Amino acid sequence: MASGEGGGAGDYISHHLINHTTELVEGNSFWTINTDSVFYTILLAVLYLWFFRRVAKKASAGVPSKTQNFLEMIIGFIDTQVKDIFHGTSKIVAPLALSIFIWVFLMNFMDLIPVDLLPWLGTLVGIHYMKVVPSTDLNITFGMSFGVMLIVFYYSFTVKKPFVLGYLKEFATHPFESPNLLVQSILAIPNIFLNIVETIAKPVSLGLRLFGNMYAGELIFILIAVLTLNYGWSDAFSFSGATMGFVQFLLALAWALFHILIITLQAYIFMMLSVVYLNMSHETHDSH
Amino acid sequence: MNINATLIIQALVFFVVIVITMKYIWPQILGAMEEREKKIADGLAAGDRAEKELNQAKAKVETLIVEAKEQASHIKDQATQMATKIKDQAKSDALAEKERQLTAAKVEIEQETNRAKEALRQQVSALAIAGTERLISKEVDAKKHADLLDDLIKEI
Numbered sequence: 071m072a073s074g075e076g077g078g079a080g081d082y083i084s085h086h087l088i089n090h091t092t093e094l095v096e097g098n099s100f101w102t103i104n105t106d107s108v109f110y111t112i113l114l115a116v117l118y119l120w121f122f123r124r125v126a127k128k129a130s131a132g133v134p135s136k137t138q139n140f141l142e143m144i145i146g147f148i149d150t151q152v153k154d155i156f157h158g159t160s161k162i163v164a165p166l167a168l169s170i171f172i173w174v175f176l177m178n179f180m181d182l183i184p185v186d187l188l189p190w191l192g193t194l195v196g197i198h199y200m201k202v203v204p205s206t207d208l209n210i211t212f213g214m215s216f217g218v219m220l221i222v223f224y225y226s227f228t229v230k231k232p233f234v235l236g237y238l239k240e241f242a243t244h245p246f247e248s249p250n251l252l253v254q255s256i257l258a259i260p261n262i263f264l265n266i267v268e269t270i271a272k273p274v275s276l277g278l279r280l281f282g283n284m285y286a287g288e289l290i291f292i293l294i295a296v297l298t299l300n301y302g303w304s305d306a307f308s309f310s311g312a313t314m315g316f317v318q319f320l321l322a323l324a325w326a327l328f329h330i331l332i333i334t335l336q337a338y339i340f341m342m343l344s345v346v347y348l349n350m351s352h353e354t355h356d357s358h
Numbered sequence: 359m360n361i362n363a364t365l366i367i368q369a370l371v372f373f374v375v376i377v378i379t380m381k382y383i384w385p386q387i388l389g390a391m392e393e394r395e396k397k398i399a400d401g402l403a404a405g406d407r408a409e410k411e412l413n414q415a416k417a418k419v420e421t422l423i424v425e426a427k428e429q430a431s432h433i434k435d436q437a438t439q440m441a442t443k444i445k446d447q448a449k450s451d452a453l454a455e456k457e458r459q460l461t462a463a464k465v466e467i468e469q470e471t472n473r474a475k476e477a478l479r480q481q482v483s484a485l486a487i488a489g490t491e492r493l494i495s496k497e498v499d500a501k502k503h504a505d506l507l508d509d510l511i512k513e514i
Contacts (some may be wrong), residue, residue, distance in 0.1 A: 094363060102362040111368060115375050119383070126386035131393035138387070145387050164388075165380035172373060209361060213368025220369070 079296045086185065089207065090192075090199040104207055106197075111204040114176040122172070148341070155345050158227070158352035160225065160294050163345060170214070171341040177205040178284055178333030182326055185291045205284040205336075208277070215277035218344045222272075225351040236354075241265045276343055283336050287329050294321045485513040 095101035125138050134142060148171060152164045175247040194202040205211045230236030244266065246257040297318040298311070304312030487507065 080464070091362075099360050100362050102364075103367065104362065104364040105366055108367050112371055115371055119375065119378055122383045122387070124377070126383045129386045129390035131390050131397055134390070135396075138390075141387060142391050145384070146391060149388060162376065162380055165384040166376050168384060169375045170371075170380045207364065209364035210368045212361065213365040214372050216365065217372040218367040 079299055082296060082299055083289075083292055085199070086189070087201070087289075088199045089201050090197055104201075104209060106200045106202065107204045107207040107210050108174045110180060110202060111177065111210055114204070115173055115181075118169075118172050118176060144168070151342065152345055155342070156349045156352070158225070158229070158349065160348070160352070162221065163348050166218075166221070166348070167345050170218075170344055171337050174205060174214070174280065174340050175334060175337035177203065177210070178336055180204065181206075181284060181287055181291065181329060181333060185288070186297050203278055203284060203288050206288045208281050211277040211281040211284075212273070214340075215273040215280075218276065218347060222347050222351040225348065229352050232352055242356075272347055276340065276347075279339050280336050283332060287325075287332055290325055291322065291329075294318055294325060297321070302306040479511055485508060486510055 089104040090106040092103045092105045093101065094103060122141060125135075125141050128135070129138060145168060148168050149164055152167050156163050183202060183213040188202045192198070201207060223247055226237045227234045230240060242258040242261050242265075243254065244261060246261055248254045295318070298314050301311045301314060307317065
């Protein structure tokens, strides 16, 4: 049901991949905000917090309401998962996992809203560029993966005694270690190299995985929408127009159904990997 | 697809969301869940305990019933014995009373008889005197003939 605006398919697609931006500092590409991403991500965060808080306020140990039951199911599930993986005592990990799971799921869920619906509403109020799925914005996924890594660093520094030095020592002595001091100091070179790669790879892969999956999914929705790009409402009753419309409907339906799995899975993976990284930050390798 | 300040904003929002979740959402809901779990566990334990107690009470009731039955039959036996005893007692009492009254009556009858005999004898002696007086037409000195009269009276 793509509106026939603009020229070819290429224009249509690239138009959909441009963020609405606000420059904080004139001409500086870094101090720019992707207004649409920030708007939707905060909107979804508020939605999540409001919904859960509403239940948490009235949470009772008696007979739970249906909503409370539903949320308890999610929280119970996450609590089990976290307890299985994370062996530290930190109180932050389980709430963090819940936040990531629900929030990322909601962001990904924006993918299931018809690709042109919200941008079309945007054009009505004079906004001409809009990406509605925050997790197809690299800034958003990296924002979260770097956030997770900051917490990981915090725990790495404080849990591994002595403060910071414990972490740096591990940096130089793992994964290759030797009781011989000379051999160990030689092994420190590959150790440090490997650990630097690993430390960078963690947040980058975490952010890129979610971004890549959601970006690809969004792109396929856009490509499906392109099928009827050159048809207008007046073609709905012509043979080719109706056929293409039907094909588009079937494809979009099939992809949306499959995508339900992907969005949940990606939210789950993001959550689990965050918990795994946090668990690693709590582990000391003294037992080796 | 530039990396820009959105990343920083997202990271900040991320921390805020985590903190809010950690303070105002997670503990409340999980707390309610754990409390309910505890309640249910307590309830089940109480149920088990109650069942055990019920069984104990049932067993106790059974022994009490058996005891009560024994006691009841014991009391019945005693009562029967006592009743027999009382009956026998009453019987023997009645017999004794009968005997007593009978002897009393006999004694009285005898006394009455003796009294009547005496009275009769007096009257007969008086009659005899009167008769004799008339016969000899002469006053008999009662004192002179006392011996005679006594003999007479005895004879009567």
